[in-house]
Amino acid sequence: MTSLIQGVFNQFPAEISKDFMGNNYVIKKGIKSKQAVMLAAHLDEIGLIVTYFDNLGFVHFSTVGGIDQRTLLNQEVIIHGREDINGVVSLVSREKLTASKKSFLIDDLIIDIGYSQEKTVQLVKPGDVVSIKREPFTMLNQNIAGKALDDRAGITVMAVCLNELCRIDHKHDVIAVATVQEEVGLRGAFTGTDRIKPEIAVAIDVTHAQTLDTKAQVNIQLGKGPVITLGPNIHPRIYSGLQTAAKENRIPYQIQPVAGPTGTDARVIQLSGQGIPTGLVSIPLRYMHTSVETISVLDVVDCGKLLAYYIASLPEDLEELSCF
Amino acid sequence: MSGNINLDFSLLKKLTQAYGPSGNEKEIAGLIMGYSKNHVDNVETDILGNLIIRKKGRGKRIMIAAHMDEVGVIVTHIDNNGYLYFSAVGGLNEAGLLARRVMFSNRCYGVIGRERKESEEEKSKGKYFIDIGVNSEEEARKMVREGDMAILTGEFVENGSHIISKAIDNRLGCFIALEVLKNYQGEDDVFFVFTVQEEVGARGAKTAAFAIEPDLALIIDTTISYDTPKEKYRTSLNNGVAIKVMDRSIIVSPVIKNWMIDIAVKNNIVFQSEIISAGGTDSGPVHLTKGGVPTGGIAVPVRYLHSGSEITTKLDIESAYRLLSELLKNPFAS
Structure with missing residues (x-):
C-alpha cells in the first residue's frame, strides 16, 4: 500500500515519510507554518489470516477486523504467501447446506487452493494474510462498488483535499496521515498522533448509508454529501467550523450525532497526549465490511473540498479553538 | 537440539x-x-x-x-455460616472450578463448592462459594476479609518430559x-x-x-x-x-x-x-x-x-x- 500512497501523494508539493508501524505522513506546509492540522484516514482493510492446514490441504483461517462473515462463502480470495495464491472459500461440511442454518461463519469455512497438504505447506504459512479478490466497478449515478472502500475512500478524500489546497492559501501545515491497523483497534492513529502532536485533527472514515434493512436506524443517504459528526468525541468548534465551511461554499452535507465514542480513529486521536480537538467527516457507504461496499464519487469529492475550505478558513492561532 | x-x-x-x-x-x-x-x-x-x-x-x-x-478469585461477601462468595480475577475457566482448592496469601486454604440441589438455570449463573472449614462468619473473618484474593493451588510435578503445575x-x-x-x-x-x-x-x-x-x-x-x-x-x-x-x-x-x-x-x-x-x-x-x-x-x-x-x-x-x-x-x- 505504501508505494501506492506515495504514487498518489507525490504529485503534491509535500514531504512524505513513514514510521515503524507503517503510518504514512504527507506534510504540506502552510504560509505561516506555525501549527499543524492532522488529517487521518486509515490504510488497512478487513481481511482474513491463515491459522492452519488440515491433512487434505485445505486452509483454515480466522478474521482480521470485523469482516461480514455471512458474505464469505464462494468468494474468490488471494492468499498473500511466498507468492500470491488464488483460492475459493468453501464449506467444511456440505451437510450444513441442508441444515436450517441461514449463513455460515468462520468455523464452517475453509479455503481450497487445489493442492495436497505437502504442496500447501510449501506455499502457505500460518499467519499469511488473505484478501478477497475483487476489482472495483462503476455503477449508474456516479456510484462505485468494490472492496476496501472503507477506508480507501477516506484516503482519496485526503488527496482531493490536498489538491484543492494547492489552489487556495492555507496558514497552517497540513499533515495527512494514512494510518494502519484501524480495523483491529485504532492502533496506528494512536501512535501516529503521539508522533506529530497536532494542534487540531479531523479523521475521515466511512459510515453506514441507508439500505432496506437499516429501517429507521440510519438516516444517512448515499450521494447526499459528506457526513459531519457531532457528539462527545467531537470538538464542538470543529463541528461548527465544518458546518459553516459547507454552507459558505454550498457543499451539501449531512449531520450524524454519535452519543458515545465513534468507532473511528477520532476516538484515540481525541485522547492523545493532553487531549486534541478532533472532528470527524464520513463518506456514506452501503454494505460495510463486504467486498461490494458501495459509495458515491460525488460524496468523496465534496468531502475533500469541504476539508480544504475548512482548513483555509482556520484562524491564525489555533489555540482559540481548544476552548469550548 | x-x-x-x-x-x-x-x-x-x-x-x-x-x-x-x-x-x-x-x-x-x-x-x-x-x-x-x-x-x-x-x-x-x-x-x-x-x-x-x-x-x-x-x-x-x-x-x-x-x-x-x-489468575485468581476475590472475596466479595461472607455469609452467616462463614461461606465466602467471590468474583474472578482474570479469565478463570469457571467450568473447572468445582472442588478445586484455593489458597489465600496468609496460607489459609479453602475448597470451592456449590449447592448440590441446584436447578440447571441456577447452575449457569455460577453460584460457587469457598468453604474454608469454619462454622460462622465470625470465625471466617479471623482469616479472610472482603477484598482478599486467593489462587488455585496445583502442585508442581515433573512428569518425565512434561511439567504440570x-x-x-x-x-x-x-x-x-x-x-x-x-x-x-x-x-x-x-x-x-x-x-x-x-x-x-x-x-x-x-x-x-x-x-x-x-x-x-x-x-x-x-x-x-x-x-x-x-x-x-x-x-x-x-x-x-x-x-x-x-x-x-x-x-x-x-x-x-x-x-x-x-x-x-x-x-x-x-x-x-x-x-x-x-x-x-x-x-x-x-x-x-x-x-x-x-x-x-x-x-x-x-x-x-x-x-x-x-x-x-x-x-x-x-x-x-x-x-x-x-x-x-x-x-x-x-
Missing part, C-alpha cells in the same frame, strides 16, 4: 508455587529479586509494582517483559527471562521487566514501557495449546516455541516476525506460530507506547491455561530459552 542447556527447574517450581494473583505480586517479586541480585546492575520497583531489573550497556535499550501475576502462566515466562538474564553477556542496555496485572488487562506493562521507552521490546508469555484429542493442527505441545503473529491486542510487524523466524531457523530452534483471535498480552500496550515500539512475542504452549493444572514440556521451554538468548545476541535494527 544442539548445545547443553541446564535449566534450573527447581527455580521454576518455587516460582509457580508462590502466591501472586493480579495486584498482589509482591511474593513473586521478592523471589525474583533474591535470585537475580548477583547478576544485575540495578533493581527497582515502580509505583504499580513492576520489578525492573537492568543490565546496563552502551547499546540499544531492550525491554524483556514477563508478567508475574496469575499451577501458574505456569506466566511464572514460566519469568523463569525463562531469569535464566536468560543470568547468562546475558551482550553490550546492550537490557531491562528485564517483571510486570503486574497482565491477567486483568496488561496494565503494568503499559506504564513500564512508558517509563523505559525501549528501542525494542520482547514479551515472553504462554499461549493456548490446541492439541487435545479432537483438536489438532494448531499450536501444540512439543512443537517448539511459538512466535507471535497475532492476538487480540497486537499484529506483530512482519519485519519483527521475520527477524525472529530467521534467527530460529539459523540456530535450528524448533518453532511454531501463535495466531489467536482471543486474548491479549503485554505486547498490546507495549507496542502502542508513545510513537510506537517495535515489539515481538515469544510464547510457550500450555494446555488447560488458567485452570490450576497447566501442562507444558521441557522441549518447548528449552526452545523458548534458546530463541530469546539468540535474539538478544542479534537484536533487531530498524
Whole structure:
C-alpha cells in the first residue's frame, strides 16, 4: 500500500515519510507554518489470516477486523504467501447446506487452493494474510462498488483535499496521515498522533448509508454529501467550523450525532497526549465490511473540498479553538 | 537440539508455587529479586509494582517483559455460616472450578463448592462459594476479609518430559527471562521487566514501557495449546516455541516476525506460530507506547491455561530459552 500512497501523494508539493508501524505522513506546509492540522484516514482493510492446514490441504483461517462473515462463502480470495495464491472459500461440511442454518461463519469455512497438504505447506504459512479478490466497478449515478472502500475512500478524500489546497492559501501545515491497523483497534492513529502532536485533527472514515434493512436506524443517504459528526468525541468548534465551511461554499452535507465514542480513529486521536480537538467527516457507504461496499464519487469529492475550505478558513492561532 | 542447556527447574517450581494473583505480586517479586541480585546492575520497583531489573550497556535499550501475576478469585461477601462468595480475577475457566482448592496469601486454604440441589438455570449463573472449614462468619473473618484474593493451588510435578503445575502462566515466562538474564553477556542496555496485572488487562506493562521507552521490546508469555484429542493442527505441545503473529491486542510487524523466524531457523530452534483471535498480552500496550515500539512475542504452549493444572514440556521451554538468548545476541535494527 505504501508505494501506492506515495504514487498518489507525490504529485503534491509535500514531504512524505513513514514510521515503524507503517503510518504514512504527507506534510504540506502552510504560509505561516506555525501549527499543524492532522488529517487521518486509515490504510488497512478487513481481511482474513491463515491459522492452519488440515491433512487434505485445505486452509483454515480466522478474521482480521470485523469482516461480514455471512458474505464469505464462494468468494474468490488471494492468499498473500511466498507468492500470491488464488483460492475459493468453501464449506467444511456440505451437510450444513441442508441444515436450517441461514449463513455460515468462520468455523464452517475453509479455503481450497487445489493442492495436497505437502504442496500447501510449501506455499502457505500460518499467519499469511488473505484478501478477497475483487476489482472495483462503476455503477449508474456516479456510484462505485468494490472492496476496501472503507477506508480507501477516506484516503482519496485526503488527496482531493490536498489538491484543492494547492489552489487556495492555507496558514497552517497540513499533515495527512494514512494510518494502519484501524480495523483491529485504532492502533496506528494512536501512535501516529503521539508522533506529530497536532494542534487540531479531523479523521475521515466511512459510515453506514441507508439500505432496506437499516429501517429507521440510519438516516444517512448515499450521494447526499459528506457526513459531519457531532457528539462527545467531537470538538464542538470543529463541528461548527465544518458546518459553516459547507454552507459558505454550498457543499451539501449531512449531520450524524454519535452519543458515545465513534468507532473511528477520532476516538484515540481525541485522547492523545493532553487531549486534541478532533472532528470527524464520513463518506456514506452501503454494505460495510463486504467486498461490494458501495459509495458515491460525488460524496468523496465534496468531502475533500469541504476539508480544504475548512482548513483555509482556520484562524491564525489555533489555540482559540481548544476552548469550548 | 544442539548445545547443553541446564535449566534450573527447581527455580521454576518455587516460582509457580508462590502466591501472586493480579495486584498482589509482591511474593513473586521478592523471589525474583533474591535470585537475580548477583547478576544485575540495578533493581527497582515502580509505583504499580513492576520489578525492573537492568543490565546496563552502551547499546540499544531492550525491554524483556514477563508478567508475574496469575489468575485468581476475590472475596466479595461472607455469609452467616462463614461461606465466602467471590468474583474472578482474570479469565478463570469457571467450568473447572468445582472442588478445586484455593489458597489465600496468609496460607489459609479453602475448597470451592456449590449447592448440590441446584436447578440447571441456577447452575449457569455460577453460584460457587469457598468453604474454608469454619462454622460462622465470625470465625471466617479471623482469616479472610472482603477484598482478599486467593489462587488455585496445583502442585508442581515433573512428569518425565512434561511439567504440570499451577501458574505456569506466566511464572514460566519469568523463569525463562531469569535464566536468560543470568547468562546475558551482550553490550546492550537490557531491562528485564517483571510486570503486574497482565491477567486483568496488561496494565503494568503499559506504564513500564512508558517509563523505559525501549528501542525494542520482547514479551515472553504462554499461549493456548490446541492439541487435545479432537483438536489438532494448531499450536501444540512439543512443537517448539511459538512466535507471535497475532492476538487480540497486537499484529506483530512482519519485519519483527521475520527477524525472529530467521534467527530460529539459523540456530535450528524448533518453532511454531501463535495466531489467536482471543486474548491479549503485554505486547498490546507495549507496542502502542508513545510513537510506537517495535515489539515481538515469544510464547510457550500450555494446555488447560488458567485452570490450576497447566501442562507444558521441557522441549518447548528449552526452545523458548534458546530463541530469546539468540535474539538478544542479534537484536533487531530498524
